[in-house]
Amino acid sequence: MSPDGGPSAAVAVACDPGRVAVLSYAERPELGGLARLRLGRCRTVVVVAAHLDEELCAAGGLLAGLAAGHTELRLLAVTDGDGATSSRPDRAAAQRLGRRRAKLAVAYQHLGLGSATRYRLGLTSGAVAAAEHDVVAAISELLGFADPVGLLCLAPWASDGHPDHDAVGRAATLACQAYRTRLVHYAVTRWEHSDLPDLPMNRARRFPLSEMLRTRKDQVLAHLTRPHHRSASGRLGLTPGPQGHACEVFITYQGVHK
């Protein structure tokens, strides 16, 4: 299954997807030199996420823009965790992850993604590579039942650096090759460790965020990253969150698609 010698047995650590969410031209002017992401008409997008929050941190603006254009979104959550390998059941960790899942549901609503169909594969966080064939099967099922016209798959990059992200990226690539589906990747871990990750710049694309999308994403990030924040109404407030989301960055896959 793995092109680089098989699943990794290394202990995985938790992800910090917030780093990818704060890409701004002011801080990283090189981003302005990237070509713009052009998707054409998207009728259906299958979004694959390895861990909690990552699809919104990396692509929340794009997904909100697609939803506003009446694109149907189908999300596959491969795990319900944060990327860390758990050696034994931990009640406090389970409660923390449960709160994050509840916050994620609110974040979806705030970005206008409430109508997205959400699927949970329930694989073990930190050990996705050991069940990579299950991920291929799950993505294939979603692609196979969708109308191929205007179909797009959005998935982690197979060279992102976290073993779960890489496994999901490989699985998405295999499934999209089989169904000749257009594929676009997002990176998460690469942005954790570098202000300018070593991306394949010829395939990197920027998706500029409008002021409205930027504001909404700021608010969602504030909601997701504040551990004890809770508004009285259960809805997100209008207080701006962390500064600066001028664009999101994606990596296009140059495969054959319908």
Ligand SMILES: [Zn+2]
């Ligand atoms: Zn992750």
